[in-house]
Amino acid sequence: xxxxxxxxxxxxxxxxxxxxxxxxxxxxxxxxxxxxxxxxxxxxxxxxxxxxxxxxxxxxxxxxxxxxxxxxxxxxxxxxxxxxxxxxxxxxxxxxxxxxxxxxxxxxxxxxxxxxxxxxxxxxxxxxxxxxxxxxxxxxxxxxxxxxxxxxxxxxxxxxxxxxxxxxxxxxxxxxxxxxxxxxxxxxxxxxxxxxxxxxxxxxxxxxx
Amino acid sequence: xxxxxxxxxxxxxxxxxxxxxxxxxxxxxxxxxxxxxxxxxxxxxxxxxxxxxxxxxxxxxxxxxxxxxxxxxxxxxxxxxxxxxxxxxxxxxxxxxxxxxxxxxxxxxxxxxxxxxxxxxxxxxxxxxxxxxxxxxxxxxxxxxxxxxxxxxxxxxxxxxxxxxxxxxxxxxxxxxxxxxxxxxxxxxxxxxxxxxxxxxxxxxxxxxxxxxxxxxxxxxxxxxxxxxxxxxxxxxxxxxxxxxxxxxxxxxxxxxxxxxxxxxxxxxxxxxxxxxxxxxxxxxxxxxxxxxxxxxxxxxxxxxxxxxxxxxxxxxxxxxxxxxxxxxxxxxxxxxxxxxxxxxxxxxxxxxxxxxxxxxxxxxxxxxxxxxxxxxxxxxxxxxxxxxxxxxxxxxxxxxxx
Numbered sequence: 287x288x289x290x291x292x293x294x295x296x297x298x299x300x301x302x303x304x305x306x307x308x309x310x311x312x313x314x315x316x317x318x319x320x321x322x323x324x325x326x327x328x329x330x331x332x333x334x335x336x337x338x339x340x341x342x343x344x345x346x347x348x349x350x351x352x353x354x355x356x357x358x359x360x361x362x363x364x365x366x367x368x369x370x371x372x373x374x375x376x377x378x379x380x381x382x383x384x385x386x387x388x389x390x391x392x393x394x395x396x397x398x399x400x401x402x403x404x405x406x407x408x409x410x411x412x413x414x415x416x417x418x419x420x421x422x423x424x425x426x427x428x429x430x431x432x433x434x435x436x437x438x439x440x441x442x443x444x445x446x447x448x449x450x451x452x453x454x455x456x457x458x459x460x461x462x463x464x465x466x467x468x469x470x471x472x473x474x475x476x477x478x479x480x481x482x483x484x485x486x487x488x489x490x491x492x493x494x495x
Numbered sequence: 496x497x498x499x500x501x502x503x504x505x506x507x508x509x510x511x512x513x514x515x516x517x518x519x520x521x522x523x524x525x526x527x528x529x530x531x532x533x534x535x536x537x538x539x540x541x542x543x544x545x546x547x548x549x550x551x552x553x554x555x556x557x558x559x560x561x562x563x564x565x566x567x568x569x570x571x572x573x574x575x576x577x578x579x580x581x582x583x584x585x586x587x588x589x590x591x592x593x594x595x596x597x598x599x600x601x602x603x604x605x606x607x608x609x610x611x612x613x614x615x616x617x618x619x620x621x622x623x624x625x626x627x628x629x630x631x632x633x634x635x636x637x638x639x640x641x642x643x644x645x646x647x648x649x650x651x652x653x654x655x656x657x658x659x660x661x662x663x664x665x666x667x668x669x670x671x672x673x674x675x676x677x678x679x680x681x682x683x684x685x686x687x688x689x690x691x692x693x694x695x696x697x698x699x700x701x702x703x704x705x706x707x708x709x710x711x712x713x714x715x716x717x718x719x720x721x722x723x724x725x726x727x728x729x730x731x732x733x734x735x736x737x738x739x740x741x742x743x744x745x746x747x748x749x750x751x752x753x754x755x756x757x758x759x760x761x762x763x764x765x766x767x768x769x770x771x772x773x774x775x776x777x778x779x780x781x782x783x784x785x786x787x788x789x790x791x792x793x794x795x796x797x798x799x800x801x802x803x804x805x806x807x808x809x810x811x812x813x814x815x816x817x818x819x820x821x822x823x824x825x826x827x828x829x830x831x832x833x834x835x836x837x838x839x840x841x842x843x844x845x846x847x848x849x850x851x852x853x854x855x856x857x858x859x860x861x862x863x864x865x866x867x868x869x870x871x872x873x874x875x876x877x878x879x880x881x882x883x884x885x886x887x888x889x890x891x892x893x894x895x896x897x898x
Contacts (some may be wrong), residue, residue: 388612
């Protein structure tokens, strides 16, 4: 017991100051690529059109690095609806419909002492009945379509669906997007999105800019 | 002895082919001969009939449940407390990942995304297969970088497995310390390799980005030291130890990775493999008993061993400039090989024809070790379920095959 207390005191406060301040560090190739040199570039998901990058189709693979470089800034989510009712407290239910494990891992990291999402009044819940929002990770697989729709219908209104990562937003390179069957109000680009980008999208969906 | 272990089963053109441990060539086999191997039906994805009896009922866990990292369904047969049998439905979130007829560069993107947590292992092995078929020399430096990436993801993955085991045993202080430690490692991996899960680094014939490993070397040393402190503190907790000692014993020669080595077997694909681990004095960590505690102990010791390996490798050279050897894509052929992913031995095979992939297959570590959980947990009580499942470090996304 004393050992844990000593270890905790030695560590001090490790929690990020984000969103009050800028993120301390971002994973470079989890952020949007921007053109730095001219020239034709092949993109495996056809996300590049001239100088523009479709951040929702992009899988952040870095194949365009001869002409593009990551911005190392937060990915801008698309927030189609804001529910200010959740500004004080929001409960999230996470569902994996066909992920590689990357987005699952990043979502899990949100509850470590560094990101500590609970300090912002956002919590995990183990049942959709208690949830305000659904966080969907992965492509939509055949076996998970029914459980997804059941979980969605079990969440009381008002509710928000977050599509987290390229797979659930656009299908990436592996399959069908979740957005094709559910009205996802918040789209978070990235493969996988950096935890800071997920926090940013959650805050925006609650009307907290 | 190892050559008698059935390692993988592959159906090609309607015929069953098998691979034995230590071999690099598929053999066409009759099913009758193979059925003598204890893992034959498990490799085919067939599990024993659920337990039946008076007052026995089915309890379903998953596919969507708060305690699960990924979507998987378990049918637990019980009469109220004791687990009589567990039948997994691993294919709830099965993705149909098609590599056939894909060009190698696009296939690599898909291979990286089979299992993000073991991405460096998957991409390194895939690139190695392409290099072997096309007779491309990747160079010693490339192999060094690949080993460093694989060992970095091994540390991250093992910390996650022990963190989840601590969480299952209600050791939340330990869980949060481990989770913060893993975040620190993911950040240094991102700053070194450009991505937290090492996507986009590997290419057939070389590496895609230049890397400076100095920070990784110093940070990994600190992380290993801090992990050791946390691990020593966890072991003092009677609550933690009582919950995992003796739980879910697994002792079969055909398991892989920490699950196998925790029961006293020494097999590790890093020994005599295609990556030059022997140049750095690698020796596998071996446990005994084969219970949940033994698996966690093996993982803990492997974290320290991986940190030592990274330290020694980086001492030889810190700076690597990206470069790719030219590849002859007119070459055709087939190749099968293995790599020791964090979960255990990963087997992959491909055929290459004019730069396009044909007949791909994988046999993942989790595919081999899922029966270790379902067989080992039999006779335990329902409370043991989460300790058992977390101690194997199973990753659902890598279960199944490629198209």
